[in-house]
Amino acid sequence: MDNTLAGKTALVTGGSRGIGKAITRALFHAGARVIICGREAKSLIAAAKEIGEILCVPADVRREKDVRKLFKVVDRLDILVNNAGGMEHYGKFDETSLDAWRSTFEFNLLGAVSVTRAALPLLRKSRGCIVNIASDVGRRPFDMGPDYCAAKAALISLSRYLAAELAPIRVNAVCPGPVVTGNWGAASIRKAAERTLAKRTGTPEEVASAVLLAVKNGYLNGAVLGVDGGAVRTP
């Protein structure tokens, strides 16, 4: 257990489950004070019980009102991890309605934009850093719906853009490949593993270790860190 983030405050959106929970745990064990937000109070409390003394705030990053309430609790901030997001539906391009597109972009891009805007005064004060959790399908599209791939690509682009404009705040993207966190069927796990060179799906901890690297390494900025078993090898 190291203590390199002692005295730092971190916010992890969607920090109670899956990859977000592993990130929360990694930051906590590196000594940071961690605040998590999520849509379900129950799973926030369960995460706190499992990990330790972390601050839980029920908030949906898609709702401006929730984000405002969240930042009444967050009083200082050194590390922002925009992790909330996910695939809500799946369809081919001609099966994806405009409303579905809007919903996917709200969840996977605009949530991060909204939280980042609210966090900016605190991050400027602390000269902090931002880690956006994108996806390997944002680097190279894969059969996961056009809206999801495009929204994650947009989040990657936003990270690179902000790396220059928000300096000295550092902004990086971590792009996980297939990590089994919910109730995946055996067939979809096999299919996901097959698209990696490692021939296996990843663990939330393997992704969290890259987030920790992005937080701790002061020269990583505008970087896109693929953690995906070699599924995608393009920039």
Next chain:
Amino acid sequence: MKNPKSEIRNPHPEAPLSGKVALVTGGSRGIGAAIARAFAAAGARVAINYRRSKAEAVAVARSFGGLAVKGDVGRHADKLIKEVAAKLGRLDLLVNNAGHSEREAWTGDLDAVTEDMWDRVLDTDLRGTFLCSRAAARVMDRGKIINVTSIPALTGEREGIVYSVAKAGVLGMTKSLAMLLAPKIQVNCMAFGSIETGWVQWLPAPMKKSYESAIPVGRFGKPEEVGQLALFLATNDWVTGQTYVLDGGEARV
């Protein structure tokens, strides 16, 4: 505040490379020495390779109780790898850091690029990386190969055509090797921007200032930051075929 599970997962949090053997080519100074030190501090037994700088290499190796091994990576890669594996018993990590550094090859004048220059740079940076990787893959059971490249490989470089070609070759090689050597060996590459120990030493002070102002974080990278990135790639089993850019946000590619 304790989580017993995570303590079981990592029995040696302070020495994540304990029991591992590493070879860092071109490890007698600069970036190579920084990586070697980081690996040694993480518990690895480390060999550094040098071609000409014997005194420097021996001093660096001695500073962390490592081994200095002579050899030109473009010509004697097999012998070099065998020697390290024989003397240290195994090989788990290879860092292909050796690069031919020749100030005259940094030129915007195409006519100043000689064929000999071309051969010298490509022999070390490209051929050396290939030969060492292949030789290492023969003796590694499971392991990691970490290559070194730089921003010109991704963006092109008006005043460094030979280097940009050699380093772009390393990018392609990294991905192909990652495919060929999966799933037992992970192969990745670090793409550096301006690191304090590298070519930036040649810059006159005013030019250095103007370079720094073009970097979003406002400074050159530190050797320790290089070591930290290398250590991550040496320990994460699910990262392969990747290029991690470490440049303070300069290129954003």
